[in-house]
Structures are given as C-alpha cells and as structure tokens.
Amino acid sequence: MVDLARKNLLHDKLRFVITVSGVAFAVTLIFVQIGLFGGLLDNASVTIDHLDADVWVTSSKTPNIDFAHLFPETSVQRVRSVPGVARADNLIVSFMFISLPNGARENIEVYALEDFNRWHFPWNVVQGNLDDLRRGRYFFLDESAARRFGPFAVGEYREVLDYRLKIIGTTREALSFTTTPIGFMDYRIAQTLLGREWVGRTTYIVAKLAPGADAKAVKAEIQRRLPHNDVYTTAEWSRQSRSYWVDSTGIGFNMFMTVLLGGLVGIVIVAQTLYTSTMEHLKEFGTVKAIGGSNGDIYKILAEQAVISAVVGYVLGLIPAFALVPAMAKGGLKLVITPELMLAVFVGTVAMCLLAAMVSFRKVATIDPALVFRG
Amino acid sequence: MLLEATDIHKTFQEGRETVHVLNGVTLSLARGEIVSLEGPSGSGKTTLLSIVGCILTPTSGRVVIEQHGVNAQHQGELARVRRQYIGFVFQQFNLFPALTALENIEYALNIKGVKGAAAQREAQRVLVAVGLAERLHFLPRDLSGGQKQRVAVARALAGNSPLILADEPTANLDSVTGGQVLEMFRALAKQENRGLLIVTHDPKVRAVADRVLKIEDGRLI
Numbered sequence A: 001m002v003d004l005a006r007k008n009l010l011h012d013k014l015r016f017v018i019t020v021s022g023v024a025f026a027v028t029l030i031f032v033q034i035g036l037f038g039g040l041l042d043n044a045s046v047t048i049d050h051l052d053a054d055v056w057v058t059s060s061k062t063p064n065i066d067f068a069h070l071f072p073e074t075s076v077q078r079v080r081s082v083p084g085v086a087r088a089d090n091l092i093v094s095f096m097f098i099s100l101p102n103g104a105r106e107n108i109e110v111y112a113l114e115d116f117n118r119w120h121f122p123w124n125v126v127q128g129n130l131d132d133l134r135r136g137r138y139f140f141l142d143e144s145a146a147r148r149f150g151p152f153a154v155g156e157y158r159e160v161l162d163y164r165l166k167i168i169g170t171t172r173e174a175l176s177f178t179t180t181p182i183g184f185m186d187y188r189i190a191q192t193l194l195g196r197e198w199v200g201r202t203t204y205i206v207a208k209l210a211p212g213a214d215a216k217a218v219k220a221e222i223q224r225r226l227p228h229n230d231v232y233t234t235a236e237w238s239r240q241s242r243s244y245w246v247d248s249t250g251i252g253f254n255m256f257m258t259v260l261l262g263g264l265v266g267i268v269i270v271a272q273t274l275y276t277s278t279m280e281h282l283k284e285f286g287t288v289k290a291i292g293g294s295n296g297d298i299y300k301i302l303a304e305q306a307v308i309s310a311v312v313g314y315v316l317g318l319i320p321a322f323a324l325v326p327a328m329a330k331g332g333l334k335l336v337i338t339p340e341l342m343l344a345v346f347v348g349t350v351a352m353c354l355l356a357a358m359v360s361f362r363k364v365a366t367i368d369p370a371l372v373f374r375g
Numbered sequence B: 001m002l003l004e005a006t007d008i009h010k011t012f013q014e015g016r017e018t019v020h021v022l023n024g025v026t027l028s029l030a031r032g033e034i035v036s037l038e039g040p041s042g043s044g045k046t047t048l049l050s051i052v053g054c055i056l057t058p059t060s061g062r063v064v065i066e067q068h069g070v071n072a073q074h075q076g077e078l079a080r081v082r083r084q085y086i087g088f089v090f091q092q093f094n095l096f097p098a099l100t101a102l103e104n105i106e107y108a109l110n111i112k113g114v115k116g117a118a119a120q121r122e123a124q125r126v127l128v129a130v131g132l133a134e135r136l137h138f139l140p141r142d143l144s145g146g147q148k149q150r151v152a153v154a155r156a157l158a159g160n161s162p163l164i165l166a167d168e169p170t171a172n173l174d175s176v177t178g179g180q181v182l183e184m185f186r187a188l189a190k191q192e193n194r195g196l197l198i199v200t201h202d203p204k205v206r207a208v209a210d211r212v213l214k215i216e217d218g219r220l221i
Ligand SMILES: Nc1ncnc2c1ncn2[C@@H]1O[C@H](COP(=O)(O)OP(=O)(O)OP(=O)(O)O)[C@@H](O)[C@H]1O
Pocket: B012, B013, B014, B019, B021, B039, B040, B041, B042, B043, B044, B045, B046, B047, B048
C-alpha cells in the first residue's frame, strides 16, 4: 500500500512539527502532574510500605499514619498471643520539635521501635548502626533534614523536645507526606521525651505473621481480641494513608483538572491542525473518492495521521518528563513514572488524537467527488 | 457496447430556480472508440461527463456500462463502478503532491484493489508507456505541466478500466505539449482497446477523435 496518510503528513513539515509539539506538550504536562501526584502519595505510605510488617493495629479511627492516637501498649501482649503471629511490637509515630543551632524550632516526625533491625526499618541507612539506638539518648535523622534545617553531621547534638540527643546515624528517602524529615529513636526514649501522657502508651502495634499464616484470619482474630482498635493488613493501611490525602485535600481534584486541561489542549491542537490539513486536502480527498475510494478510505488516512502524531508526540513528551525526574528530585519533589503510567498515558494519547481526528470525519463525509472537475 | 447513456436529464436547484442543465442526452461509446464532446461554456459537458462517470446522479435517464445498469441511487455502488470500470483525467491533473509519479499511480491501483508488487509493476508499465520511464520517482512539483498530464493519463489507464473519461485534458497545456499528450493518449487507448470520451474546447482533439459530438443547452446537436 502506498502510505498516502504518512506522506501527506510529512509533506507539510511545519504543520507536523506544530501538531507533534502540541501532543508532546500535553503528554509532558500529564506525566509531570500524575508523576508528582504519585510521588506525593508514595511519601504518604513510604514507611508503611517499607516496614516489614503484615498487620497494623491502630487506635480506633486513626485516619492515616501521620495522625496517630494513643492506646495502651500492653495490647501488644494480646496480639503476640494470637496464633499465626510470629512477632509483634509497639511503634510510636509522633511529631516532635527540634531546636536548630540558630535557635529556631522545627518539626520532625519520629518513628520509635525497640528493635529496628527486626523490622528492617528504616530501609535506607546511610551512616550509623541501628543497634546503637538502644544504648541511650541517640537518634537517626534523615538527610532531607539538611535541606530543611541546614547541614548536620553524625556526632552532633540537637535538642528534641528540650532533651539533648546525639545524632548517631542518617537515612535517605524518609519523609512524611508533608515532606517533614523523619527521625528514628528508641521506643523508651521517645516515650520519655513525650512526657507523662505517653507513659505506658503507644500509637501502633505492628505484627509479622508466621510463614503460611492467613493474613485475613489473623487480622480478624486480632480485631476480635482488641475490639476498641482498628486492624489492617499492610496493603489496606497503606491504601488508607494514601487515600486520606486524596480525599481530604484538593490534590486529587487538582491533578484531575490539570490532566483534563492537558488532554484538552492536546485535543484542540491536534483537532485544529488535522482539520486545517483536511480542508487543504479536500481536492485530494475528492480525487480519492472520484477514483473509487470510500469515506472509510479517507477516515483511515485521517486516523493514521492522528496515530502517527500521537506516537511521535508521545515519545517527544516522555523524554522531557524523564529528564525532569532528577531536576525535580533536587528540589525535593518525587516524580514517579511507572510502566503502568506510561502505558496508560500512551493509550490516552492515541485516544485523544483519534478523537481529534473525528472532528474532520464529518467534513470528509460531505466531500462531493464532483468537485474534482471544478477549478 | 461499453457505455450507453439514454435520455439523461439533469436539473440543479439554485435557490428557488430550477436549472435544466441536461435535457435528454443519449450517447454511446464502444471499446476502442475515441469520442470528442464539444460545446460552449456552460452547455453541460462536465455535468454529462460526471454522470456517465458515476460521480453525479442523473435526475432521470439510464446509464449502462458493459451491460450493467448502474443504480445511481446507491453511493457505494457508484464508487464500485468507478473502481472497476472508469479512469479519469482532469483538467487540473489532480495528482497527489506528496506522492511521486509512481506512487500516485500505485495509490490509485491500491484503491482499485490492486496491491503490493502487482500495483508497482502495473504503475511502472503505464509510466513507461506514457514516456516517463526517467521520471518515476519525481514529485509532481518537479514535473512540467505536460509531464503531469502524462502521469494523470497513466493513472487513468492503469488497471483495466475500459472507460476513460477526460475533462479538458489539454486546457492547461501549451498547444505543442497538448498535441503530444493527445497523440499518445489516442495511441494507448487504441492499443489497449479502451473507450475514450474527451470533453473539450480544444479543436486539436478533433484530430484524434473517431467521432465528434456537439452539445448545446443540454442537448446533443
Ligand atoms: N452543482 C451545481 N449546482 C448548480 N448548478 C450547476 C452545478 N454544476 C453545474 N451547474 C450549472 O450547469 C451548467 C453546466 O455546467 P457544466 O460545468 O456542465 O458546463 P461545461 O459545459 O462543462 O462548461 P465549461 O466549458 O465552462 O467547463 C452551468 O450553467 C452551471 O452553472
């Protein structure tokens, strides 16, 4: 087959460049929006996803990992006695003030466990030995704190809730949804720092199942024994912590609107250029009909042009999106482009361009082949 | 008989006015025959050509091509008849500007259902026949007017369409070039036994025609 669609498309190079740029612009915009959204949501559950637990026990109605409430720490005994539970520990998650050398006070979010190594947590230790946390008034601090609070080094002291603690290690990638840096300290130290109200109380119980145990059954049994708590599998709790932010803030809607606008911009540009191109090629389409071509033959030409524009525009839009990943990371923003997202945006782009081509379909259907005889 | 058009009437509605363009035209054309259709401007030549070419539907009358009555009410049927029986040559050449000479013809063959290497061979054959063996891969913008019209003639001849219809094929060519194209056109039509109907003002066409028809006010005279 002679590829009239492709040859016509490339015959007018300037127009092709404009079309493809429009598509690429829309594609980049959509990738950045959804990618940033995904990056933010990743932070919303990053600790849940990395801590090596299968079941989480929270106080009743805890909305997400960052907004923890207190309950008696002795509940952990009842969790440990449930068949199928290999181990269970208390976990404190709490915001704490940290005093900076310049006198300012900032927030860090502290995760406190008795034995961090047992839970393979934190997951990305840069410096220091987690076992040392048990030995005294020490803590680990995430490297992202340097950007927020100024440089710091292992061996320095900081006042956390008015107690002097020594920084004995650093981590990477540990930030909350609101990009507050995360610190890690011993469970008992955290309780001491937090004061009287916290004596004998925790915010979470994390549990690891024995090999072969059925998560749903164990979860139900824990719930039965702790009726005043909520019990989640890790996946459920992760999802809940993410959807909290989508539901309670405008970010979900904001992303949706930008993606919609990006899509609209793309459709309008492609529809506009394809339509002008169709108008300029009316006589050629008339000729196609005169020599026996059907409307379908011409629809195929337009559809092929739309798909070519979509594919080229998609590739040209994906490249800058990927190039932005390290730049965004420098600014503290995570841009997550997964294969699933790439596939979804690709399908969306092709659909968008085909939709745009349909604007011209009606015009084509009305072309009178008799126009080939007119001057 | 290759083409038989009987008592063709055509009216156009111009606002409230009804314009009678064709008032009962009857004509026939045999394979291997070359007929010239002459008449003043506005006499209905192009309209008649469009009707026998199954592009326009007559208001009344009957078109029969190779013993098949054409059902002019059905667009798909008209397109099928055009694919199967008819080749067109237009005053403006109507080549696809983005396609080379060879591709222009291949594409028309593709539409007619001839694909791949067969289409390529046939396109090459007709281009060689019209004397453009050296210009196969030229884009229309790099061809002279006469060469473009040769490509258009080749396109009409490609495949086996028995009926070739040409509307003012020499109007955009200078006298010498027009004469050459007509000579070649005649030779090929005769050689391949096609019926050729040429609508024209150009007196040179008489020289190549077997028969001359004259139309005035929508009637043959
Ligand atoms: N689609 C149409 N609607 C209305 N009137 C039409 C239409 N097509 C043709 N006509 C009219 O029909 C008449 C004949 O037109 P046609 O194009 O057949 O003439 P022609 O003999 O080919 O003229 P020319 O030598 O100038 O090409 C003209 O008066 C023209 O205005």
